[in-house]
Amino acid sequence: MAIEISQSNTNFKMLGKGQMIVILSLTKKAKDTIFVGDKNDTLNALMILLTRNTQWTDYTEEGILIITIRSSQQSHSVQSTASSSRILTQTSFPFRIRDILLSQCNTGYVYMLI
Numbered sequence: 001m002a003i004e005i006s007q008s009n010t011n012f013k014m015l016g017k018g019q020m021i022v023i024l025s026l027t028k029k030a031k032d033t034i035f036v037g038d039k040n041d042t043l044n045a046l047m048i049l050l051t052r053n054t055q056w057t058d059y060t061e062e063g064i065l066i067i068t069i070r071s072s073q074q075s076h077s078v079q080s081t082a083s084s085s086r087i088l089t090q091t092s093f094p095f096r097i098r099d100i101l102l103s104q105c106n107t108g109y110v111y112m113l114i
């Protein structure tokens with residue numbers, strides 16, 4: 001299968017990552033999918049498409065920000081807005097989750113694995 005994907009030519013511009021999944025699923029082997037057109041334009045279009053945030057990626061990132069402990073990896077603007085709504089913070093829970101031993105007692109515990 002041959003296809004052209006372009007960032008500069010609107011006739012061959014892709015709108016979503018789902019389109020890329022459909023294109024790749026039309027052949028059994030990746031070598032059977034051929035991209036035609038300018039190589040740099042095709043690579044640029046694929047990079048932009050694959051790194052574009054979607055409603056789903058934004059939703060999952062917000063969920064991760066709510067339960068995260070390590071705020072140093074977040075950007076300053078995101079950290080200031082999300083730190084007040086996070087469940088696990090350095091103040092309320094100063095240990096890394098992996099440093100806590102799991103209880104061997106059978107009186108009833110619930111664990112959340114992420």
